[in-house]
Amino acid sequence: MKIIGIEHIGIATESIEKIAPFWKKVLKLNHIxxxxxxKMGVITDIYDTGRGKVELLEQTGQESSIAKFLKKKGPGIHHICLEVENIEEAISELKQADIQLINDVPLKGAEENRxxxxxxxxxxxxxVELVQKPK
Amino acid sequence: MKIIGIEHIGIATESIEKIAPFWKKVLKLNHIxxxxxxKMGVITDIYDTGRGKVELLEQTGQESSIAKFLKKKGPGIHHICLEVENIEEAISELKQADIQLINDVPLKGAEENRxxxxxxxxxxxxxVELVQKPK
Incomplete structure (x- = not known):
């Protein structure tokens, strides 16, 4: 598979409102x-670093994976997302390599990504999230 | 301060040897x-994604921050590193904003970075690590 780069870092938080000022006002990242x-039970608040984004993630309900993560590990970095050229090709290669996937059919993420x-x-x-952006 | 982008993601592991094949052979990232x-008690093994790096981190002894992290949170993403234009300026702004720093004089990291x-x-x-690269 062809990886293009880090697309974003996902950060799990109990309150976007509480932690956003650090990313927005102290680091002065662009809110985009x-x-x-x-479907995923999350609110995402996305900032651009100039090379890769930072995605703050807050749960909408108790059922989301963010809630589970917060319970187990506490607030912090939840995942890394890498951009790929072709998501079907990536899935097929990962399966061949016996890598365990959470979903093996592409899901719709933020910003119409698969x-x-x-x-x-x-x-x-x-x-690790892999993303193919809409063309 | 002026942030240039995500420089790398640090991943804490008990064994670089065990997890490197996923990043190197499955994702086919370039080992650089x-x-x-x-001084930091760590071995770093660095891969390029094309836009930002992945740094696998293993402790050299029991005293490192990696050992503490593994005990508390288990293996996984340890930190995010953002590149800044000027690290002294960044430190001064962070102090003014009452942000808690682990070191307030720049340390020497991997690859002669401050x-x-x-x-x-x-x-x-x-x-969060901030880095200014050597010119």
Whole structure:
């Protein structure tokens, strides 16, 4: 598969409102997007660093993976997202390599992206998201 | 301060040897550097994604911050590193904003970089490293 680069870092938080000032006012990152993804049970608040984004993630309900993560590990970096050229090709190669996927059909993520999540068991403890952007 | 972008993501692991194949052989990231930083008690194994690096971090002894992190949170993403134009300017602005720093004089990191670490208490649980690269 062809990886293009780090697309974003996802940060799990109990309150975007509380932590956003650090990213926005202290680091002075550009705020570019805010979106509620009902299917995933998360609100995302997205900042551009100039090379890769920072995505603050807050749960909308108790059922989301963010809630589970906060319970287990506390607030902090939740995942890394890498941009790929072709998500179907990536999924096929990952399956061939016996890598454990959380979904093996691309999901719709923020900003109309198509995404797949790789299970931390296969990466050394890191939740890795791969994304193909709409053309 | 002027942030240029995500420089790398640091991943804490008990064994670089065990997890490197995923980043190197499955994702096919370019291996660019390996270094032991005695002062910080870590071995770093660095891969390029095309836009930002992935740094695998293994402790050299029991005293390192990696050992503490593994005990508390388990293996996974340890920190995010953002590149800044001027690290002294960044430190001065962070102090003015009452942000808690782990070191307030730049340390020497991997690849002759000068770095400062921001305490997770001030960021919403994320260990943030800022780096100014040598010119």
């Amino acid at each position: 997007h805010r979106e509620t993804i009902e 995404v797949v999540f790789i299970h931390p068991k296969s990466t050394g403890g890191v939740l | 550097h390996r270094e032991t930083i005695e 770095v400062v670490f921001i305490h997770p208490k001030s960021t919403g649980g994320v260990l």
